[in-house]
Amino acid sequence: MSISIKPKFPYLSALALALAFSASAQIVNTVAGGGSLNGKKATDVSLSWPPAIAIDASGNLFCVVASWQVYKVSPEGIVTLVAGNGGPGPSGDGGSAISAAMGPMVGFAVDRSGNLFIADRGVIGIRKVDAATGTISIFAGNGMVGYSGDGGPATSAQLGDMSGLAVDDRGNLYIADSSNNAIRKVDASTGIISTVAGNGTPGYSGDGAAATKAQLGTPWDVAVDSSGNLYIADSWNSVIRKVDASTGIISTVAGNGEGGYSGDGGPATRAQLSDPTGVAVDSTGNLYIADWANLRTRKVDAASGNISTIAGNGTTGDPIDGGPATSSASYARDVVVDTTGKLYIADAGHWRIRAVDLSSGILSTVAGNGYASYSGDGFAAVSAQIDQSYGVAVDGSGNLYIADTKNLVVRKVDAATGRVSTVAGNGKWGYSGDGGPARSAMLGRVLGLAVDTSGNIYIADPDNGAIRKVDATTGDIFTVPSNGIGGYYPRAVAVDKPGSLYIADSGNQKVRLIDASTGDMSTIAGTGNTGYSGDGGLATGAELNIPAGLALDRSGNLYIADSENGVIREVVLDPNDAANHGKITTVAGGASSQDPSNALGPALSKPIGVYVDYAGTIFISDNERARTFKVTGSSFSSPEKGTITVVAGTGQPGYSGDGGLATAAEFNKLYMITGDPQGNLVMADGGNNRIRTVSGTVAPTPELGLSPTALTFDTQLLNSSASSIKALTITNQGIKPLTLSSVAIAGPNSADFTQTNNCTTTAIAVGANCTVNVVFKATVAGREQATLTIGSNASTSPQTVSLAAAGITFAAPAPGQGGSTSATIAAGTTASYAMQISATGGAISTDQLTLALSCSGAPTDAACTVPGSVVATPGAPAAFTVKVTTTAHGTASLNSTFSEKGLQFALIPIALVLMGVAGRRRMCQGLSLLGLLAVFASLVACGEHSNNSNERATGTPSGSYNLTVKATSGTVSQSVSLTLIVQ
Structure with a gap:
């Protein structure tokens, strides 16, 4: 017989490839977040905080998303990845742009050939994506901050904090070198860089003279018209400057140099602007200005020189599409205009790109869903957008839960389908919703997560000073009582098998316990004072410094990521260790040893996450080291015997390595960690907005599956025969042999339920199963209940199945x-x-x-x-x-067999016979017989007519x-x- 096992965790499908690569290798992969948005509708994806946009001759828009990537939005509204691998850089120059790591991108421009130029502050330079090959390269800047290189190759020059870019018809590139208060030009034919405006000192002077002699004040953007004239968003001076292409003379064309909002309907040079950050010019010479601090977009008419507001109402409210652009709130950061009469606005505060039809004045959204990085619900988790994943948890069925911190929600990756959904939070900051659907509730920043054996979710909501609970059955949310503790800041939460909660209250430098049976809260570690002391004594007498992560081992011992102390500490809670119960010690970090391989050595810096697997190995995520470690061989009494090794990360923050060895991969701001039933270490790679796993790292916990999860019997007649069999299938759903220790029925009506099974105490192989058959015989009229309990070596043991039945009688x-x-x-x-x-x-x-x-x-x-x-x-x-x-x-006659007439008829033949008899003697004898018969006939006739003899009574x-x-x-x-x- 062969057994085919369907993968239980499709979000780990990449794991199969990894294992094929090397049976013993520990391979890293992304299982949620950071995936390609290719092919999606632009209005369904998040754009983060779009600082800049660009448009090419075909009407394609270019913008940046939160995952350090540049996307193209087609005129049909479909997005395509152009550059960036999803992690912060910089790296990858000379190779494919989509494999490169990008830094903070603040400006874009596209030339006539479709080549894209990116102002990347990560490389302190301009990067170019070749339209023909898709290759990325450094086009300007040597990676050093400064102001030098004019007259030489642009790649040797020093740039400052760059912002906007522009390309003229000849392919020359113009750079708003903001911190150097200059506009730089890279000649398309020679690659030589020069300064074309600004003398490098901040200020506002020089109008009417050579632009290179003028002072600029943090020029944020630059545009060029068809004649080669330059327009500069001189942000600090709240003006728009123009550099004449033929003379090189600079002048002010909008703004009076005083920050404010005034002047609509009059000359642009008399109007007030406030911190303009974007400028564009159309084919007829009209200017469009992103008047950032005024929350508006302004237009300077080329014919009259007058200024007007064409978008934004100056408020910070919600955006309104479909109406006049001047009726909606707008955070205009940049502007571009196409050849069809549409103006595009980078509405940064609303995380959208919006279009104004210049003929009708109507506003619409063309890209962005209004979130910084929140999309993908209903689709594969690897294509979802996440905004700083902090906490992770995995339930007994392998479902993955993600604290999507900046989106103020909790997301779930379904183990069966690999699809992501939101299970708590409506994406708005606040505190509401208790008693109703968790999906409609307002949360603060969600940090730590935990899931109990019943599937209830616990959320550390520190902004609201609360632990929120999502009921597994109803999906409703509640707040776990905290006894009104002041300064309560729950950063992490853990839950044990009985359902007691452990809470890292970093605001009070304590770890709290909420007892499952009583609901009472108590302190189990920390004095409330910030410090590092108390090892070897009771945990309640120890000092902590920002307890950030919590974990429990199989015996119930508690592990604390004491982050600012750079250590992991253990509190003994094992009921079988009476000598040490309640005591605390350091089991990793602290630099008491200088041996880098010793658990108490200097390996740790700022541990955030901690997890203990089935074998007792301690896993630690270090936020500052950008690495995950594991500690083996440690114990409470001899922590110095522990060994620490690197599980994942090079120590260099970044994003790389998916599909390869975990120790060669880069991570960025690692937060919480956990393990899944397949033996994978699950990490919140918060800076990369991803959840990543390392295969074959964690000692897998045996996993027991039950089907069905409850047995309900038909109503049974009392004192009748037993019911038909209800079967329960127990399956080993893990990757380690499963051993059953007990199968028993208990409860108020347990005597009326009987079980038999073919399960043995020997190990159940991976993917194999056994069956428990239960029958019911009613002895009680009414509902009957009992519980079938299965003890095993699974992490969720003991597991229970409810038995429900009823007896009926008459x-x-x-x-x-x-x-x-x-x-x-x-x-x-x-x-x-x-x-x-x-x-x-x-x-x-x-x-x-x-x-x-x-x-x-x-x-x-x-x-x-x-x-x-x-x-x-x-x-x-x-x-x-x-x-x-x-x-x-009534009565009934007792009638004779022969009637009178019958007898008479019977005598006739006799007489005839006698009359034929010869002889006198015979005739006499015959006559005598005939006489006798006549007498008998008469008697019969008399009896027939009698009323008193030979009758019977009838009826009931x-x-x-x-x-x-x-x-x-x-x-x-x-x-x-x-x-x-x-x-």
Whole structure:
């Protein structure tokens, strides 16, 4: 027999490839977040905080998303990845742009050939994506901050904090070198860089003279018209400057140099602007200005020189599409204009790109869903957008839960489908929703997560000073009581098998316990003072410094990521270790040893996450080291014997390595960690907005699957035979042998349930199963309950299956409303008995019991009739009528066999015979016989007409009779005796 096992965790599908690569290698992969958005609608994806946009000759828009990537939005509204691998850089120059790591991108420009130029502050330079090859390279800047290189190759020059870019018709690139207060130009034909505006000192001067002699104040953007004239968003001076292409003379064309908002309808040079950050020019010379601090977009008419507001109402409210652009709030950071009469605005504060139809003035959204990095629900988790994943948890079924911190929600990756969904939080900051659907509730920044054995989710909501609980059955959310503790800042949460909660209250430098049985809160570690002391003594007397992560081992011992102390500490809570119970010690970090391989050595810096696997190995994520470590061989009494090794990370922050060895991969701001049932270490790679796993790292916990999870029996008649079998299948769903220790039934009605099984105490192989058969025999009228408990070496042991059934019974037939068990009637009439049968018990009032009826004991010449069957329920007795039909009294004659005429006819042939007899003697004898026959015939005739002799009485005899009416269901019968008096 062969067994085919379907993968339980499709979000780990990449793991199969990894294992094929090397049976012993520990391979890293992304399982949620950071995936490609290719092919999605632009309005369905998040754009983060779009600082800049660009447009090419075909109408394609270019913008940046939160995952350090540049996307192209087609005129049809579909997005395509252009550059960036999803992690912060910089790296990858000389290779494919989509494999490169990008830094903070603040400006874009596209030339006539479709080449994209990116102002990447990560490389402190300009990067170019070749339209023909897709290759990325450094186009300007040597990676050093400064101001040098004019007259030489652009790649050797120093740039400052760059912002906007522009390309003229000849392919020359213009750079708003903001911190150097200059506009730089890279000649398309020679690659030589030069300064074309600004003298490098901040200020506002020089109008009417050479642009290179003028002072600029943090120029944020630059645009160029078809004549080669430059327009500069001189942000700090709140003006727009123009550099004439033919003369090189600079002038102010909008703004009076005083920050403010005024002047619409008049000359642009008399108007007030406030911190303009974007400028664009159309084919007729009209200027468009992103008037950032005024929350508006302004236009300077080329013909009149007058200024007006064409988008934004100056408020910070919600965006409104479909109406006049001037009626909606807008955070205009950059602007571009196409050749069809549309103006595009980088609405940074609303995380959208919006379009204004310049002919109608109507506003619409063309890209962005209004979130910084939140999309993908209903689709594969690897294509979802996440905004700083902090906490992770995995339930017994392998479902993954993600604290999507900046999106203020909790997301779930379904183990069966690999799809992501939001299970708590509506994406708005606040505190509301208790008692209602968790999906509609407002949360603060969600940090730590935990899931109990019933599937309830616990959320550390520190902004609200609360632990929120999402009920697994209803999906409703509640706040776990905290006894009104001041400064309560729950950063992490853990839950043990009985359901008690452990809370890292970093605001009070304590770890709290909420007892599952009493609901009482107590302190189990920390004095409330910030520090590092107390090892070897009671944990309540120890000092902590920002307890950030918590974990429990198989024995119930607690591990604390004491982050600012750079250590992992253990609190003994194992009930079998009375000597050390309640004591604390350091088991990793602290630099008490200088051996880098010793658990107490200098390896750790700022541990955030901690997890202990089935074998007792301690895993630690270090936020500052950008690495995950593991500690083996450590114990409470001898922590110095522990060894620490690197599991994942090079120590260099970044993003790389998926599909390869975990120790060669880069991570960025590692937060919480956990393990899954498949033996993978699960890490919140928060800076990369991803959840990543390392295969074959964690000692897998045996996983037991139950199907079904509850057994419900049909309602059973009391004292009848046992029910049919209900089967429970126990399956080893993990990757380690499963051992059962017990299968037992307990509970208030356990005696009425019986189980047999083919499960043994020997190990159940991976993917194999066994069966528990349960039968029920009712002895109680009403609901019956019990619990089938399975003990095993699984992490969720003991697991329980509820047993639900009901017994039903019925009483003997009894008189109904106004009825009686006795009836007196005259013969020839019918007696009727109004009867009913009551049922009791059952699971619900409408449970039905079908009863067969019979009647016996009816007197002579009478018939007793009942319905063939009736249906009784606990809520409604079955009514029926017993009828006894009698016969009227009368008489019946006892008639002879021969009648008078018959006898006479019989004598005729005899006479004829005698008349033919010869002889006198014979005639005399014949006559004598004939006479005798005549006498007999006369007697018969007389008897036939008599009224007093040879008659009998007819009809139902008078008297008192006992009738028996019986009701039967299966092998159970109930009967009643009825009295019938016939007169």
